[in-house]
Amino acid sequence: MKCVFCGGTLRSGTVTFTYEAEEVYILVEHVPADVCGHCGERLYAPEVTDALLEIVHRKTAPTRMLHIPVYDFAQAEIR
Ligand SMILES: [Zn+2]
Known part of the structure; x- marks a missing residue:
């Protein structure tokens, strides 16, 4: 199967899916994707997309929590 965007070759693997909802980031690890x-475009099977939406809207207890530092490039003091 070829990438619909660039014609590159697709490889099956797993990825981390990222979803942003207001001030919350949700990561879903080990998601099967091409x-x-x-x-680098990712293509998900329709049933995987459905499962991802189910996961991000269910709001059950996550497997683990991360603390994510946020920086503003414009305010970074680089000398
Ligand atoms: Zn591509």
């Missing part, structure tokens, strides 16, 4: 080796 990943383009050229542009």
